[in-house]
Amino acid sequence: MELNAAIETRSLNKRFGGVVAADNVNFKVLSGELRCMIGPNGAGKSTLFAMLCGLESADSGQIFVFGQDVTRTQAFKRVRLGVGLTFQTNRAFHQLSVRENLTIPRASAKQENMEVGQARLEFALDAFGLDPKDQTKAGELPHNQLQWLEMAMVLVGYPNLILLDEPTAGMAAEETQQTAKVLKHLNSTGLTTVVVEHDMAFVKDIAQTVTVLHQGQVFAEGSVAEITAHENVRKIYLGRA
Amino acid sequence: MKTIIGLIAGGGDIGRTRVFWIGFGVIVLLFLLYPTQTSAFRVSNVSFYLLNIPLGLGMALLWGYCGVLSFGHVAYFGIAGYTYGVIAGNMSGHPLGPLAGVAGGLLASAFVAGIFGYFVFYARVQKWIIPILTLVLTLLLETFLGQTAGYQWRIGSVLLGGYNGMTGIPWFQLGGFVFEGYSFYYLCLLVVLACYFSLRMLVNSNFGQVIVAIREDEVRTELLGYDIRARQLVVFVLSAMLAGLSGLLYVQWGNYITPSQVGLLQAALPVIWAAVGGTTSLLAVVISAFTLNWVTYTLSSQGNQYAMVIIGTLLVVTMLFFPRGIVVMVAERLGRLTTRRTASSKP
Numbered sequence: 001m002e003l004n005a006a007i008e009t010r011s012l013n014k015r016f017g018g019v020v021a022a023d024n025v026n027f028k029v030l031s032g033e034l035r036c037m038i039g040p041n042g043a044g045k046s047t048l049f050a051m052l053c054g055l056e057s058a059d060s061g062q063i064f065v066f067g068q069d070v071t072r073t074q075a076f077k078r079v080r081l082g083v084g085l086t087f088q089t090n091r092a093f094h095q096l097s098v099r100e101n102l103t104i105p106r107a108s109a110k111q112e113n114m115e116v117g118q119a120r121l122e123f124a125l126d127a128f129g130l131d132p133k134d135q136t137k138a139g140e141l142p143h144n145q146l147q148w149l150e151m152a153m154v155l156v157g158y159p160n161l162i163l164l165d166e167p168t169a170g171m172a173a174e175e176t177q178q179t180a181k182v183l184k185h186l187n188s189t190g191l192t193t194v195v196v197e198h199d200m201a202f203v204k205d206i207a208q209t210v211t212v213l214h215q216g217q218v219f220a221e222g223s224v225a226e227i228t229a230h231e232n233v234r235k236i237y238l239g240r241a
Numbered sequence: 242m243k244t245i246i247g248l249i250a251g252g253g254d255i256g257r258t259r260v261f262w263i264g265f266g267v268i269v270l271l272f273l274l275y276p277t278q279t280s281a282f283r284v285s286n287v288s289f290y291l292l293n294i295p296l297g298l299g300m301a302l303l304w305g306y307c308g309v310l311s312f313g314h315v316a317y318f319g320i321a322g323y324t325y326g327v328i329a330g331n332m333s334g335h336p337l338g339p340l341a342g343v344a345g346g347l348l349a350s351a352f353v354a355g356i357f358g359y360f361v362f363y364a365r366v367q368k369w370i371i372p373i374l375t376l377v378l379t380l381l382l383e384t385f386l387g388q389t390a391g392y393q394w395r396i397g398s399v400l401l402g403g404y405n406g407m408t409g410i411p412w413f414q415l416g417g418f419v420f421e422g423y424s425f426y427y428l429c430l431l432v433v434l435a436c437y438f439s440l441r442m443l444v445n446s447n448f449g450q451v452i453v454a455i456r457e458d459e460v461r462t463e464l465l466g467y468d469i470r471a472r473q474l475v476v477f478v479l480s481a482m483l484a485g486l487s488g489l490l491y492v493q494w495g496n497y498i499t500p501s502q503v504g505l506l507q508a509a510l511p512v513i514w515a516a517v518g519g520t521t522s523l524l525a526v527v528i529s530a531f532t533l534n535w536v537t538y539t540l541s542s543q544g545n546q547y548a549m550v551i552i553g554t555l556l557v558v559t560m561l562f563f564p565r566g567i568v569v570m571v572a573e574r575l576g577r578l579t580t581r582r583t584a585s586s587k588p
Contacts, residue, residue: 055460076467076468093457103450
């Protein structure tokens, strides 16, 4: 186990009936890295995220988070190790106010990260234009703010690692750019970030390294330039144009 | 002190304005003065309406705030009532008997709810199955208690009594002071107020916010670092103890309990009180539990056979036209009206 790995999976396997969602996945993200994960629909990206945060259990293999074997650790305990996740479909508490959404995660915040975590949170709230005292129902917010609210909720827990599943889905170009700006800043403060995305412009803007998943396997890994030039990646995902 | 007031006045329940608290104080004062203006019989009836409120509050907490519907919470009402009857009955004549009965009743309801809730929540039983499981539990309890007729079904000197029920259950007493008639009425009022304010503090605390989050989205809440199963279990046990509290007051009020108290009809009542008032407000359930008990009791005591039909119809009307509950929707309208008036009166 490499000491500065934020995440490491070893021979991770997961099947849903006859569908292979993870096939011997060996995946590693170093601390402080900003990694993007791409791949066609059904490649196993969301399942990998679900296994990393404990929502799905692996059929076999191991998962390490910050050097700790969490393969059998419950989801809420993984969060307490400093893992935060946003979902592909927004799961902020729509019936509760913005204020409540941002207050609820506070009691489980990782206190040893308080100083840097609070600075990250304040930066994000400011950049996203979210007021932590806002009494507006979250469900009444426009789509982009709802996405940003869920990211901010995760940051309230002062995480060391965030997993974002399609954070810019449905956003306009300007909003996507703003999201990229915030994620790059958060990463510059040492926050390990893993993003699943389909928007290649966004991926090119933020990624240091890109992992391509295909049919439950790590198909390719490398810099943005390497991946975009990769003949087989172009064939299965990016297109030849 | 400031924290306690802050927790009571927080946004977890309807009623936060000065006008509301003045009105609340006036109503409490009227309840305090009521026994001086009426007969002992009517005071006893109102005691009955009041003693059911903790059961309704438990339902509001569990269903409205935590999102878990129990269709069998009267099981804990019955467990506490029967346990009190057995303990206090066997310690008859001992001044600490009723107190031991109260402690035993609450512990018994908490214990059974703890075991039941543990298997339900830690096995991650799907939410829609929980009402069925809880109903099965209470119907099993009713069936069991119903066949306990005969001298062989006794605990110590107390007979369980089958469908005729347990009779001769002692009044509650503290030292030499026995709570009956007017004093029992004040005891019920005190218990209701204590439960209401305690629960208001609970729902306005961080714990309360997290249980609301669990209601909204269990997975999201778990992925914010909370052990949702433990919290659901705590709320389940707490609401069972509130049901148990009502059961204790019930047996102290009537000095008897029968298996029908844990039957299907009784099981439906707290669900109806909560639905009609509005599950997401403690005060709404207090109002509806009191009012619907008054309606049911008044209609039944006048020989009207259709009391439960009327209550059932009210439930259907509520579901169709006031899905968030009558009291909650009226409170929301009043709130909007007040805000509009305040806004229009500003220059």
